[in-house]
Amino acid sequence: MGLTEDRVALVTGASRGAGKGIALALGETGATVYVTGRTRSAGDADLPGTVAATAEEITRRGGVGIPVICDHSDDAQVEALFKQVERESGRLDILVNNAFTIPDGLTAKGPFWEKPLALQDMFDVGMRSAYVATYYAGPLLAKNKAGLVVNTSSFGGSCYMHGPAYGAGKAAVDKMAHDMAVDFKPYNVAVISLWMGLLKTERNTALFDSVPDRYKGIAATAESPEFSGRIIDALARHPELMSWSGQVLIGAELGEQLGVVDTDGKQPASHRAVLGDPPTYSKSVVE
Template identity: 60%
Template structure:
């Protein structure tokens, strides 16, 4: 059921055919937002996992918002530019950007040294790192023109501990720093930024991994976050009158939820993994021009 607290708000969620992006988009839709859903999957079968941008956009609308599917390969700057030109033409501005699109290699979680894995593991630097900068670059003028906006990067504890190898870790560290540094440039325009560390997610990809080794992952599904959980956090952060005080920070989603009094729809409170996996390192306040 939609609560319409984001009615009139325009959001872009990148990489939303499935997984975290899909859940975030649907959650924002449940609050009444108009959500532009980007991705490459137009038809079932386009990817190894189920999900399309059209299905996500439809789910956003069903949740109470307005879903708009936009085919966009975030490795192609021209397609990203066209996306934001469309948002400007149709909506006149932008209120929320969620940078979620990333490249996830099939061998990401396989054991072995980084030199034993394919070199194209570095594609996460193209879609995941560079693509987040490019989307932010094109989105920033729209956020600045509107004022009062929010730019979010989805990240993880892999920014602090060893998780899935150095390519994955470097990408997560980098988007955390994007949030910190872009906050400095955007502060005078009343646009906030944040990087949100998500926990393990209840996605089709996670289900597939767990099915391959059920003993190893026993009990993990029960404590994992739904993909929608982060979307509700983004909505709460956007509505927070003190959001600029948090701008530039890296936030653990489960802890932010406790501050806002949010839980999963079944009342479950996802745990923070701070003690086990580490805590965010916030940027030093020094500014060198």
């Protein structure tokens, strides 16, 4: 049974970027969407966007946007977040684990030992935060006897991308989705990891604009941040939702399968041929 009406969703890391786009796409369906992030006021971060602005746009589009300031490196704040959801809404249907820190030096060329040691911060807000958020969301999702958890990820879980810290973090949330799916199966809650393509986020758009000739070709292939949200919406509504549970899925391919197009009406291309295949895992279960 798909999640079709009166949905309550929570998207972490939604001040800007992929999280904002996903939250807006879900809000446009009329859902109640909790959005989290650390940016309280414009100017607090180097890039534009706040959780309040995202929530306001969700409401303008026909949903109910609820902003929550939350530092996903602080477990107490995360626990309080889900207590708030339970208190106010009494349920949770969709959780999107998107919060992710981007340390300085991530895209610098060279071996990892010449880059900042702070790249390991991605293990905290990214890998660990997905586990903690799903841990506290678990009872709410299980109580529904239906739900969807999505870990946003990338081809970096399979190919070399930005070095071993980034790759390890993405590979971890991919495997986490597979293993969480085993525990959630009796409760009819699906868990997937979604490999997004290059996105037209505020950060990437600024990069494209800074050297337009260099990035003209690659920028033309970029997906809108809302495309992933449209995919998540279609997947959540699908009557065979559980058939995808436990898998690592390429967003562009899943979008084509579900008949989802981007905001420009086009179907983004998969990068599988260049960047590699999603992993497959053993079906064995060892308690």
